[in-house]
Amino acid sequence: MDDATRRALRRRAREGELANPYRNVYARREYWSSLTPVDRMLHVARALTMLHPQWVFAGLAAASAHGLDHAWSLHNGRLSIAVSASYHGKESRQPLDHVYMPTVEAVSAAGLRVTTVPRTLVDCGLRYPFEYALALFDSALRNGCVTRDEVLAVCDGLIVDCGMVLRLLHYADARSENGGESLIRGIAIMHGFVVPELQVSLVDPANPRATCRVDFLWRLHDGRIIVLEYDGMAKYSDTEMTGGRTVRQTVYAEREREAALRRAGVTTILRVDYDEAVHVQPVVDKLLKASVPMVDSRWTGATARR
Known part of the structure; x- marks a missing residue:
């Protein structure tokens, strides 16, 4: 993208014609407004893949690509990418988080390179409150895209406390039909019912x-x-x-x-x-x-x- 094009896009964004959700990423305002938070994240991730084809998305972006249920309120405009422990790149000023792991295992989902379902669940389980993370675990089991042993295997390879992930695995239930039900059950569990x-x-x-x-x-x-x-x-x-x-x-x-x-x-x-x-x-x-x-x-x- 040349400088003239960048200036033109910025001007159209200032005038309200375009949405500018991420640096050098633009979309028609009307179209952008019609998207769900999940679709917005996937659109941005696909656009960034064109600029950075080596990126492997992690966390909520990976969960969205895998189609795992979660509350839209978790979306805050930030993206996560997986980087190896040997990564020494410059920290981005953009809303981008680095998830460090010994080796980055990538799979393809929704047109993106993302972390595996087990690794995605562990990362989200360690990051989000129990009652919100439960929906991700429920839907993964419901969709048959992961086993409890696969999640445990990821935990075994980490040096961080995975206690919350173990709790989520204990209470995760494939019979929960949607994220709303999972959230309510998570609230009940967290409050001792x-x-x-x-x-x-x-x-x-x-x-x-x-x-x-x-x-x-x-x-x-x-x-x-x-x-x-x-x-x-x-x-x-x-x-x-x-x-x-x-x-x-x-x-x-x-x-x-x-x-x-x-x-x-x-x-x-x-x-x-x-x-x-x-x-x-x-x-x-x-x-x-x-x-x-x-x-x-x-x-x-x-x-x-x-």
Whole structure:
């Protein structure tokens, strides 16, 4: 890119015609605004690959390329690249982090050179809070692109404390269907609540052929059953999720579903949306109010206490 072209692009960016998310990386403003944070990161990474074909992306960029679920709020405009322990290059002034490793093993994903799934999980597990990193581990297991032993093998080759990664492996569950459910479960675990059963199917005694599958379920010693349902934002607007039904029809179906759950023995039904999960305390308050049991240790499956 010659100097005249650079000046022209900078001028168009100042005038608002172009977005300039990274040095020497530009996109049409309207198009850029239509992208999700994940797609924005991948676009920038692909553009940088053209300038630096030797780069191997790590961390959240690698997780995005591998298609691992995670909260969009983790994206802050920074990128990570893997560099070997012998790297002596100049530190960049750009929002670029270096992840040092003895040897850099690269694989191809989404048109990029990135770290392997096991290494990506370890890097993200060491960097992000437990409740947010859990979604990455859940989705990797759900997609069948990694095994627990492969992640452990990466940890064995490091000289850093991988305790948090081990905790994530302990609680990771392929039955979690999306990042929102993983976040809610992570919050519950971090605040000392008993780990719920996931994706449990309950039979409606009024119609034995009909079953209701719930996101989270707790069975208490006194016979009570607590259910928590995650209400995704698309639940009432995405035609694929609603089956083409109107909002009124969808709400009516939810009421019928709740009635069936109560006939199946459920005593308490909680609902949590993504905004509540992001703010954490609303989720904790609902679990406490419903008397969801807690454990004696936050990192072990100890006997529940009231």
